[in-house]
Amino acid sequence: MSEVLRREVVYLITAITTIIMFVEFFFIGTWSAAEELRTWAIIIANIALGLGAVRLLAEHVRNIQRRRAGVWPFSIWLIILFVVMFLSGLTGYAAKHDPSSNPVYNWLFKWPYTSLGQTLYAITGFYIFSAAYRAFRARNIDAALLLIAGCFVILTNATVGEVIWSGIPVIGRWFLDYGQVPGMRCFLIVAAFGMLAYGFRALLGRERGFYGEVAGE
Amino acid sequence: MSEELTFWEKLARIDRRVFYWILFIGLMVPFIRPLGLAITVSPSTRDLYEELRRVQPGDVCLINIAFGVSAWPECMPATAACTKLLIRQGAKLIIIGPYYDVDLSYEELKRRCAEDFAKLKYGEDYVYLGFYAGGEAVVAQLASDFRSVFPTDAYGTPLDELPMMKNINKATDIRLVLSSDTGDWCSYYIRQWRIPYGVPLAEIGIAMLGSEYMPHYRAGILFGMSVGVRGGAELEKLIGEPADATIRMDAINISHILVIIAVLLGNIGYFASRGKRR
Structure with a gap:
């Protein structure tokens, strides 16, 4: 199949899919083809999960083969854990149709994974704290306004704000209701129009990035 | 030879590790003495x-x-x-x-x-x-x-x-x-x-x-x-x-107050050292 024809087929599939999903949204339940397409999308997403795992392994095997500086020891560690989790889950599933029936899998998931996940997330708090100190400087009038509004909102979100002064949450709420909400609303509406424009461009075959091509090529 | 920093310049350039320790110690306070501030419902x-x-x-x-x-x-x-x-x-x-x-x-x-x-x-x-x-x-x-x-x-x-x-x-x-x-x-x-x-x-x-x-x-x-x-x-x-969230509000309160104090310190140092440079 020539390159041009192959490209046209991709455009055609995209256009047909878009039209089906678009029409179905406004006439719900009238087009079983839309449901069928969504089922395909779910199947593809599940296949992608497996594909992602294979791709991850391939990447880290390559790191080890090439002895990439500062990376390959971690790649070995990743592959070891990958194999342990995979095999322990598989044996649990084979035994009782439940991966967590294997105590090794269960222990790894329940204790190291949970603790590490929560620790990593909590550590961001320390970075935010030091970043706030370094970045929140009233270098000009705009930065000063942002700083003042930010301080009121921070103290509004914490109950200690109203303990310090009952006016803090009132002012903080004012910033949220008359500053943040309208701003976010504008952003959402503009983004929605942008999505519409992007959708039409993709539908007409003008949005080449969508097909893995670079504009102008 | 490097010029010695003034107090205000130091205030504007506190090492990040100091903040990590302050936050770490600050977050321990509610474990020792819970604040238990009233919570208003939004x-x-x-x-x-x-x-x-x-x-x-x-x-x-x-x-x-x-x-x-x-x-x-x-x-x-x-x-x-x-x-x-x-x-x-x-x-x-x-x-x-x-x-x-x-x-x-x-x-x-x-x-x-x-x-x-x-x-x-x-x-x-x-x-x-x-x-x-x-x-x-x-x-x-x-x-x-x-x-x-x-x-x-x-x-x-x-x-x-x-x-x-x-x-x-x-x-x-x-x-x-x-x-x-x-x-x-x-x-x-x-x-x-x-x-x-x-x-x-x-x-x-x-x-x-x-x-x-x-x-x-x-x-x-x-x-x-x-x-x-x-x-x-x-x-x-x-x-x-x-339950958990009520307890955690103490940590939220302390960390938020510390952030405000850190921001204030940073700005005081910034303005004082800027004024001195001028």
């Missing part, structure tokens, strides 16, 4: 609570656990409080989640609501369908045909064999959806459930999502919203069972 949390109170016995509610274990401290308290409330209202629950560690979150939810779940019978009062992949497409498909996404529950039992699921197969069979998440999942439910089918929807999110979903709440698209740990603490207050 309108979005109260609306969430009021709507859950209107749920009738037998109504089927969907709980979407769209957060991983790392977000348990922020999302789990509010999710647990809402789950308790729904169970006490006599609602039937369907629990699902798009994160691969949803099994852990489900077990944790059951542990936190152990007394309430003990009164329920699996398959009749609640079902756990488990993990689903596919982003917005799968949320759209769930709205039109549950069984095409979940032919069985998480334990391999076909949905038709679960008494509770006999007549449940699409969005219009669901009384309301609680989307507890750290990302875009509530947006998917807004676009694929709330707008086309009119299913009432609420968000239980991390604090960062408060700003993203507040316009939806104010527009009436979401019937309520719980924002971060504070939302959890407010819900715990409303159901009369102070």
